[in-house]
Amino acid sequence: MxxxxxxxxxxxxxxxxxxxxxxxxxxxxxxxxxxxxxxxxxxxxxxxxxxxxxxxxxxxxxxxxxxxxxxxxxxxxxxxxxxxxxxxxxxxxxxxxxxxxxxxxxxxxxxxxxxxxxxxxxxxxxxxxxxxxxxxxxxxxxxxxxxxxxxxxxxxxxxxxxxxxxxxxxxxxxxxxxFRDYNPIYEGNRSSQIVKTFKRNLEQHFRELVGGQAEIPLRVQDYADKQSLHVNYLSSVISSKTGKSVSAWIADKTIAEAKVLLQNRDLPVKEIAARLGFLETPHFSNYFRKHTGISPAAYRSRQA
CATH class of the missing domain: 2.60.120.280 (Regulatory protein AraC)
Known part of the structure; x- marks a missing residue:
């Protein structure tokens, strides 16, 4: 089925x-x-x-x-x-x-x-x-x-x-x-541990990007290296356990963070692009439009 x-x-x-x-x-x-x-x-x-x-x-x-x-x-x-x-x-x-x-x-x-x-x-x-x-x-x-x-x-x-x-x-x-005594490290099996660690690494990296502690977005290979895994194995585990590829998780995270930053009207789109690791503002705008169907400026205007 x-x-x-x-x-x-x-x-x-x-x-x-x-x-x-x-x-x-x-x-x-x-x-x-x-x-x-x-x-x-x-x-x-x-x-x-x-x-x-x-x-x-x-x-x-x-x-x-x-x-x-x-x-x-x-x-x-x-x-x-x-x-x-x-x-x-x-x-x-x-x-x-x-x-x-x-x-x-x-x-x-x-x-x-x-x-x-x-x-x-x-x-x-x-x-x-x-x-x-x-x-x-x-x-x-x-x-x-x-x-x-x-x-x-x-x-x-x-x-x-x-x-x-x-x-x-x-x-x-x-x-x-x-969850008062919740231990975020524990998971029931190896595949679950890999998924959980990937999600935490993804969240931590974007926190560093947005906060200015990192400048370059991590690639799929980088997330595999963080767990000492072959990139194909990481990709297979993430896809089979979550139904989404590593690249899709990264794209969804990028858009989620972009939408938050666009709420702050004092932040120019150029600065938002830089915070998320885009070297060129038009590249960020095209990326945002590809994944949302609208431009960053149009999204921001809708939040008024």
Whole structure:
């Protein structure tokens, strides 16, 4: 069976033949209740690889969720977190009350914090087991995601900024309940360790680029050298585990960081290009347009 790749939840639902009425196609952030969408049960998805993060809050539902080669039962009072790239299948037997939040790195960087992975390193992990909350903890989570839902589906011109601020509170609660003693080095197998280390190296390098501690972007070979791996082996592991090539990860990271920098209107596009390692501004502009469909200046004007 062919695995579906999806840039966002809207694209995934379209490919699965699921109603998309409650999902924003343009935003890097979505929040909706699955009982609004999955009315014909049971439902089993085709295998898919999403290019976004997700939190699933199970107040009352039953089914199963497969992440890579691990299958988990869905039970009431459970929270699921998954990050981009993992192979997944979900199966719903019943849904009474389930909230799904999805977001991409661009949203995190723009509306949560430019260095979000510094405070929430668990976002970079490979596979996280579902977490069961006690009733009081789940009610606290529920208060937050219902508030996020109301604000995101409102008509405020600042709804993304409000949702981003509320996501900080949600992430802090998740960190408090699940990841206070999280060890970012541990992963379950060698391939997972390679993926995790690559993601951390990618994040660290772009932090250095944007901060002026590095001038030249790392190549695929450089990321392989950091783990003492043959470049073909690194490429094979990353592609097979995440569904994206190393080059695609680098391109997506470059665009995410560029969008954050373009929020600062005091920064000339020329300086942004230099910070991201582009020797010529036109090269950066062409690169940005290739990956987004618009120029850096047009993107910046849309953020007014």
């Amino acid at each position: 062919q695995t579906i790749s999806a840039q966002n939840l809207h694209e995934l639902y379209e490919k699965l033949g699921v109603p998309v009425d409650f999902v924003d196609a343009a935003s890097g952030f979505t929040i909706h209740y699955l009982q609004q969408t999955f009315r014909n049960l049971p439902f089993r998805s085709e295998p898919f690889r999403p290019d976004y993060f997700s939190f699933l809050f199970i107040r009352e539902a039953h089914g199963s969720y497969t992440i890579d080669d691990q299958r988990f039962e869905i039970r009431p009072g459970t929270v699921y977190f998954t990050n981009p790239g993992n192979y997944r299948i979900f199966e719903w037997q019943s849904i009474q009350d389930v909230c799904l939040i999805t977001f991409n790195e661009g949203f995190l960087k723009e509306y949560v914090h430019p260095e979000v992975y510094r405070d929430f390193s668990f976002l970079l992990t490979e596979t996280i087991r579902p977490q069961i909350l006690n009733p009081d903890q789940f009610r606290g989570m529920e208060d937050l995601y219902r508030l996020i839902y109301r604000e995101h589906h409102g008509d405020s011109p600042f709804r993304n900024k409000i949702a981003g601020s509320l996501m900080v509170a949600l992430l802090l609660k998740i960190k408090e309940y699940f």
